[in-house]
Amino acid sequence: MRKLAVALVTIATLGMYTPTALLEVHADEAEGQLSKSDVNQEPSVKQEVLEHTDLILDKKDNEEESYYQEMNEHIKMLSMEKFGPRISNQVEDEFTTTILPAMEYVIRTTIEKNGNEVENYGITESPTSGYGERIFHVYDYQNERDLARFHVRRDNRPMEGYYFNFHYHLSEDGFKDHHEIGEIYWDKNTPPKWMA
DSSP: OHHHHHHHHHHHTTTSOOOHHHHHHHHHHTTTOOOHHHHHHHHHHHHHHHHHHHHHHHHHHHHHHHHHHHHHHHHHHHHHHHHHHHHHHHHHHHIIIIIHHHHHHHHHHHHHHHOSOGGGEEEOOOOOOBTOOEEEEEEETTTTEEEEEEEEEEEEETTTEEEEEEEEEEGGGTTOSOEEEEEEEEESSOOOOBTO
């Protein structure tokens, strides 16, 4: 029973604390009559606790990674919805290989910097149509506020043509600064409205 208590306390504290007092009481009760098999069992108990702790951490990492993967698929779907079929047919490959990984990195680092469980964050589902810039926002449900806002803007450069400029804004600076993600070239002709 005491070994179980030691194991549970060790698991609960992720191995940072092992209650040696309980182990010493067990040794006193045995009146110094520990056999070689008892001495050899203790490291295996610690090994089991460590392996169990590793399994818990691996499971948490896998759940977190799965959540990020779902979020990334959702981001891509919202972005393609924002572009509409006419634009997405032309820019989807470049968006998927260059812009999307950068967005994923920014989201991951923003969430990790805020320190809550990843399940406390979500993606808003309201890209704007027409000429609006909003693609999606990263929302903190626990504190009920936006953390980051991801936008795309049309830039017309004389003699070059149109570019889609992807950027984001952070709550840290009051959403004022533009943080560049990247650009995708469209054409010299005016692109259609978003969601067209």
